Amino acid sequence: MKHIHIFENGINVVFGINDDNEIRLLHFSAQQFDENDITSPDGDRGFRVVELQVSGEDRSGARHGNKYAETAPGTRMKYKAFSDTNNSQGRRLDITCFDPETGLETVSHMQFYTGLPVVRCYTDVYNNGTEKRTIEYVSSFMLSGIEKEGLRTADEKLRIGVCHNAWQKEIQWRFYSLDEVGMGLAQRSSKVFDVTNTGSWSTKEYIPMGTLENTETGSLLAWQIEHNGSWHWEISDISGHMYLAISGPDELHSHWSKELEAGGHFESAACAVCAVNSGFDGAVAALTRYRRLIRRRNNDNRDLPVIFNDYMNCLWGDPTAEKEYPLIDAAAEAGCEYFVIDAGWYAAGQWWDTVGEWQESSERFPEGLRRVTDYIRQKGMIPGLWLEIESMGINCPIAKEMPDDMFFVRHGKRVCDRSRYQLDMRNPEVRKHCDAIIDRLVKDYAIGYIKMDYNIEPSFGTEINADSCGDGLLEHNRAYLGWLEGVFKRHKSLVIENCSSGGMRMDYAMLSRYSLQSTSDQEDYKLYASIAANAPSAVCPEQAAVWSFPMTGGSREEVVFNMVSAMLLRIHQSGHLADLSDESKALVKEGISVYKKIRGDIRESVPFWSIGQSNFMDSWSSLGLRCGKRSYVAVWRRDGEDTCVLPISHLKGKPVRISCIYPSYNEFDYRYNSETGSLSVKFPEPYTARLFLLEEI
Numbered sequence: 001m002k003h004i005h006i007f008e009n010g011i012n013v014v015f016g017i018n019d020d021n022e023i024r025l026l027h028f029s030a031q032q033f034d035e036n037d038i039t040s041p042d043g044d045r046g047f048r049v050v051e052l053q054v055s056g057e058d059r060s061g062a063r064h065g066n067k068y069a070e071t072a073p074g075t076r077m078k079y080k081a082f083s084d085t086n087n088s089q090g091r092r093l094d095i096t097c098f099d100p101e102t103g104l105e106t107v108s109h110m111q112f113y114t115g116l117p118v119v120r121c122y123t124d125v126y127n128n129g130t131e132k133r134t135i136e137y138v139s140s141f142m143l144s145g146i147e148k149e150g151l152r153t154a155d156e157k158l159r160i161g162v163c164h165n166a167w168q169k170e171i172q173w174r175f176y177s178l179d180e181v182g183m184g185l186a187q188r189s190s191k192v193f194d195v196t197n198t199g200s201w202s203t204k205e206y207i208p209m210g211t212l213e214n215t216e217t218g219s220l221l222a223w224q225i226e227h228n229g230s231w232h233w234e235i236s237d238i239s240g241h242m243y244l245a246i247s248g249p250d251e252l253h254s255h256w257s258k259e260l261e262a263g264g265h266f267e268s269a270a271c272a273v274c275a276v277n278s279g280f281d282g283a284v285a286a287l288t289r290y291r292r293l294i295r296r297r298n299n300d301n302r303d304l305p306v307i308f309n310d311y312m313n314c315l316w317g318d319p320t321a322e323k324e325y326p327l328i329d330a331a332a333e334a335g336c337e338y339f340v341i342d343a344g345w346y347a348a349g350q351w352w353d354t355v356g357e358w359q360e361s362s363e364r365f366p367e368g369l370r371r372v373t374d375y376i377r378q379k380g381m382i383p384g385l386w387l388e389i390e391s392m393g394i395n396c397p398i399a400k401e402m403p404d405d406m407f408f409v410r411h412g413k414r415v416c417d418r419s420r421y422q423l424d425m426r427n428p429e430v431r432k433h434c435d436a437i438i439d440r441l442v443k444d445y446a447i448g449y450i451k452m453d454y455n456i457e458p459s460f461g462t463e464i465n466a467d468s469c470g471d472g473l474l475e476h477n478r479a480y481l482g483w484l485e486g487v488f489k490r491h492k493s494l495v496i497e498n499c500s501s502g503g504m505r506m507d508y509a510m511l512s513r514y515s516l517q518s519t520s521d522q523e524d525y526k527l528y529a530s531i532a533a534n535a536p537s538a539v540c541p542e543q544a545a546v547w548s549f550p551m552t553g554g555s556r557e558e559v560v561f562n563m564v565s566a567m568l569l570r571i572h573q574s575g576h577l578a579d580l581s582d583e584s585k586a587l588v589k590e591g592i593s594v595y596k597k598i599r600g601d602i603r604e605s606v607p608f609w610s611i612g613q614s615n616f617m618d619s620w621s622s623l624g625l626r627c628g629k630r631s632y633v634a635v636w637r638r639d640g641e642d643t644c645v646l647p648i649s650h651l652k653g654k655p656v657r658i659s660c661i662y663p664s665y666n667e668f669d670y671r672y673n674s675e676t677g678s679l680s681v682k683f684p685e686p687y688t689a690r691l692f693l694l695e696e697i
Helices: 279-294 299-303 311-315 321-334 369-378 428-445 469-490 525-537 556-566 582-602
Strands: 002-008 011-017 023-029 052-054 078-086 091-098 104-113 116-127 133-138 141-144 158-164 172-176 193-197 209-214 219-226 231-238 241-247 258-260 265-267 270-276 307-309 338-341 382-387 391-393 420-422 449-452 495-498 516-518 544-548 570-573 606-608 620-627 630-637 643-647 656-662 669-673 678-682 688-696
Touching: 002 091, 011 116, 023 141, 023 219, 023 270, 052 104, 116 133, 116 258, 116 279, 141 270, 172 525, 209 279, 219 231, 219 241, 219 279, 258 265, 270 279, 279 525, 279 606, 307 311, 307 321, 311 321, 321 338, 321 369, 321 582, 338 369, 338 449, 369 382, 369 428, 382 428, 428 469, 469 495, 525 544, 525 556, 525 620, 525 630, 544 556, 556 570, 556 582, 556 630, 556 656, 556 688, 570 582, 582 620, 582 630, 582 656, 620 643, 630 643, 630 678, 656 669, 669 688, 678 688
Parallel strands: 307 338, 307 570, 338 382, 382 449, 449 495, 495 516, 516 544, 544 570
Antiparallel strands: 002 011, 011 023, 052 133, 078 091, 091 104, 104 116, 116 265, 116 270, 133 258, 141 241, 158 172, 158 209, 193 231, 209 219, 219 270, 231 241, 391 420, 606 620, 620 630, 630 688, 643 678, 656 688, 669 678
């Protein structure tokens, strides 16, 4: 067998080309390759570069159950070409394979990024044959032998990381052994562990990420799928080894198939795969830097302005001019830089099932909405509005005038969810309609910010003008991203927040375009701390918007707890600021002032977790950001013991100057031990939080 060895940015990638002209991906790891680790009697048979399933093709007997392994013609693919080039981003590998029976050709792409142990992967499929072929599945990344390094059994050494996500309970990591997910290494098991999303809420159950740690060797793989619809990853066994397969939609899980006419082409969803020896924190640090490279360049991610939004623990979607003016004054006094009028500005009363025209309500704003947005600018802030442009209420007057092909349709009927229709962004008339709304709001109200919400889930797609319902959804998802790019081209200074009932579309197809991300609609500030602590694992800190909503009549510690949750990320200030006590107002203002001093570091930082990822039931939570010689550590105590020791490994043995930078009145004890590299804090009272700065001397 001929080997191709690649070492780039700390990742060892090894391909093999055998005597049957088949190419294998033998290794993808921060560890060195040892061919003796491939111990199966079948050798490297299962180490294919790509899996491809086409309708009517017979799968091999080694395939059991719902696995996307031993696909056809995936098992027949022959090696054609290997390209190793460099571009502005870094090294790029393109591996071309073909099936002599169908004429299908695949190109597996691996784009490296200079200095980062991250590779962006996707697959192109071309039909070079004479017959139409229907694709049911294609992998974006396929790696076998994920358990092969080390002497312990797979169950003893492998830990699978899954990022669970739910409304008001976002970004909750759990780590499992193979036995805990009902798996083990078998020669021909029917069991597959998979994490899947079906539908347009891309993160309604899981963040499209995963990790796989080998606790014996210390190596770790981490990945993210960059798609705003249906996606899938799975781990199982094949030919005596275990594999990881990552993809976008497929037929089995998401009703997706794609017909390729002769000469046709399809591109899979992209994913990023990271390989490190530095554990979970090291992988997330690498992914954070990668996310900054792939996203749209914009001033919002550079400047990190403070946003006030009138929704949470405030107007709750019931704005009026009379209510807004005192809030505007209070937000300006606190130091906010954007002021966003949330839902309800377009309707006098009940509006849920009538939205879609997006015209201001004269009842709510008797002197006109423009008068309010002008007042926001007079107070030194930029105005913003809430919008939910992709859905239309079933009782919206214009919905009756629009043809069915402007909406999702299944079984001949418009798809309804929560009294809303889903607009189909593939339709040019829909995009024209949406463009007109955005352009009018920017022109008529001089807004510079849109909170783009999305509160429906129309499930797996549409049958109109599609090879399958999943195909309709996929092309709609891609059309939406293209439409969004057009909005930013026309309105270069516009900031648009990605919100889907909070964090239901927290993916980097969206976040490579959108300015920032709403992390949650969680209404209990005591619980929000866990979401805030974990947020940078899924989203760059400077894109992760966290609500701070101090309560009227609340204690000073309640205000501080709220503020600390947002101060290492993006402050989404809310609450009845005008009605707070003078002490509470001063603490909000102080928190925003401190934030403005450190936000230049936040945009350059990488996260770390001294006591691990936060669980809703944990007594203590912590988030750290590391930027050069400065490290910021937020610490929250909910209940339990009054003392916590936080190991900070990158500071071990270094002289450090430590200070509590918020709040200024801190009365709690804290100590730093340079020999152990640990911060000890003692918070006598439950539900208290502090923000610390540790500077290397």
